[in-house]
Amino acid sequence: MERYMIHLKNDRYTPEHSRDVVYYARDLVADLNASVRVARIASNFVELDVSVEPEKLDLLVQKLSPIGPVDNIRHVFEEEIEKEQGIVDGIFYFNTERFWESHEAFEGVWKKCFGREKELVQGIILIAVAFAHAQRNEVRVGLGMLGRAMEKLGDSPSVYHSIDVDRIRNKTIQMQQTNNLSMFEI
Incomplete structure (x- = not known):
């Protein structure tokens, strides 16, 4: 199969x-x-x-x-993809609410990263996974992932490729404060 x-x-x-x-x-x-x-x-x-x-x-x-x-x-299927294409795909999937696929695309990127960049990408992955859980009506699980995502995002640069990391941090803080997962684009 x-x-x-x-x-x-x-x-x-x-x-x-x-x-x-x-x-x-x-x-x-x-x-x-x-x-x-x-x-x-x-x-x-x-x-x-x-x-x-x-x-x-x-x-x-x-x-x-x-x-x-x-x-x-x-x-x-397991596919080898260039890092830049993985970022483009991950953004596309995230912004079209295909969060599981976004997670997979960014995981391919993550495998090619080192140091602080690896942590930042993992933070983005955790946000995508949180939203994937919300799509299964597992909001509590998703909310629980936000703290880990914030740890990974840390004080990383405010922009990663075309991704506004500051916006992701701010949205994540808002979701933690309201205890509600609200979709947004990256």
Whole structure:
């Protein structure tokens, strides 16, 4: 089986529906040899983390259509990517609420960093992971990650490539003070 991130267009689900959506998706594909691991709910899509034989992918997507029409599908595999492209991808995924993929892209960047830069990138990863937890209605888990993110962001430079690190720090402090995860772009 191969792993895929399937994004279905969303016009009715919220993170509170995450558990129900994953159970519904599992029921829809029960007759296939497929695995639906998790559902993350973003404002414009439902992200399903699935494994299925490649030749059954189209059928799986068809069976999932009651949840929503397909927006995109990404085959998940270990890929070697240049650091600069990883940053571009990580920003894109973060800003389109594809936080799990943002985390993965930045993790590829993190593997190529050293010293203070490595810590800074890890802080950005932790914010993406916090939001991925929020998409599963695990807000407390996400909020708990903010302190670790702030430790990693520390007093790093105010800009990292095109990322406004000061803005991330300020948003993180606001979320800690309000005890609420509120999405933002980087």
